[in-house]
Amino acid sequence: MLAESLALALDPVLLARRSGIDPDPWQAQLLRSRARQSLLLCCRQAGKSATSALIAVDEAIHRPPALVLLLAPALRQSQELYRRVRATLAAAGDLAPPVIEESALRLELANGSRIVALPGKEATIRGYSNVALLVVDEAARVSDDLYQAVRPMLAVSGGRLVLLSTPFGKRGFFHHEYTEGGPGWERVKITAPEVPRIDPQWLAEERNRIGDWWYRQEYLCEFVETDDQVFGYEEIMRAVSNDVQPLFPNGRLVA
Numbered sequence: 001m002l003a004e005s006l007a008l009a010l011d012p013v014l015l016a017r018r019s020g021i022d023p024d025p026w027q028a029q030l031l032r033s034r035a036r037q038s039l040l041l042c043c044r045q046a047g048k049s050a051t052s053a054l055i056a057v058d059e060a061i062h063r064p065p066a067l068v069l070l071l072a073p074a075l076r077q078s079q080e081l082y083r084r085v086r087a088t089l090a091a092a093g094d095l096a097p098p099v100i101e102e103s104a105l106r107l108e109l110a111n112g113s114r115i116v117a118l119p120g121k122e123a124t125i126r127g128y129s130n131v132a133l134l135v136v137d138e139a140a141r142v143s144d145d146l147y148q149a150v151r152p153m154l155a156v157s158g159g160r161l162v163l164l165s166t167p168f169g170k171r172g173f174f175h176h177e178y179t180e181g182g183p184g185w186e187r188v189k190i191t192a193p194e195v196p197r198i199d200p201q202w203l204a205e206e207r208n209r210i211g212d213w214w215y216r217q218e219y220l221c222e223f224v225e226t227d228d229q230v231f232g233y234e235e236i237m238r239a240v241s242n243d244v245q246p247l248f249p250n251g252r253l254v255a
């Protein structure tokens, strides 16, 4: 048991395997990376959220007492991330310290580490300091205001920042950091043909279904020109996933 615990401390990939994930090379790289700032440009279904949860749990278990913040574009996505964190901790079993305190979107471990999933609203997230790790899932859809509000929380602690996202046009901080953010970032790009779990035939059918423009953005991770297809986007995403709330839940446009 002690030997396994030590091995886990040395290699977070073992923690991933415990939760049923045999990491792809990019996931293993990110789990072992000590880069201050990492930027993962990933297609849909690459494993962004699963990886976010793993990095968070690894940090909390192995570098206590760590304050780990998880940020997503909206509360619903934060809740989903939090559920994955809980599942990852459960899979770690007695190799993780027990949870001593827990509320809707946060928990504290017996080793003093805390994991907090932030609701995607700027007003409610100010005030954390000494942050060891900030993970931003679907970062291209997080507002610039929110990003500017959370960045200073890492300043004093010298904490680590990890952005994971599918691109969303040539705009916003995610695009800016990826294309012009300078050498201070570890950058990794993962397209759908590189993900072993995505069936090439399914991908070819998907391309026919959603068309070239969407395919390039969602599966080839290209920062395609933003155009006026906002409604087209929502329609497409509703068709391909249940990640996006319906625009017309009661037959009426939500303002």
Ligand SMILES: Nc1ncnc2c1ncn2[C@@H]1O[C@H](COP(=O)(O)OP(=O)(O)O)[C@@H](O)[C@H]1O
Pocket: 020, 021, 022, 023, 024, 027, 042, 043, 044, 045, 046, 047, 048, 049, 050, 051, 197
């Ligand atoms: N390395 C892996 N091995 C097995 N399953 C994986 C791996 N990475 C991710 N998955 C699974 O693939 C699915 C998509 O992962 P998810 O993290 O939701 O993708 P994303 O957030 O990028 O859309 C999930 O069921 C997840 O558990």
Ligand SMILES: [Mg+2]
Pocket: 048, 049, 050, 137
């Ligand atoms: Mg996800």
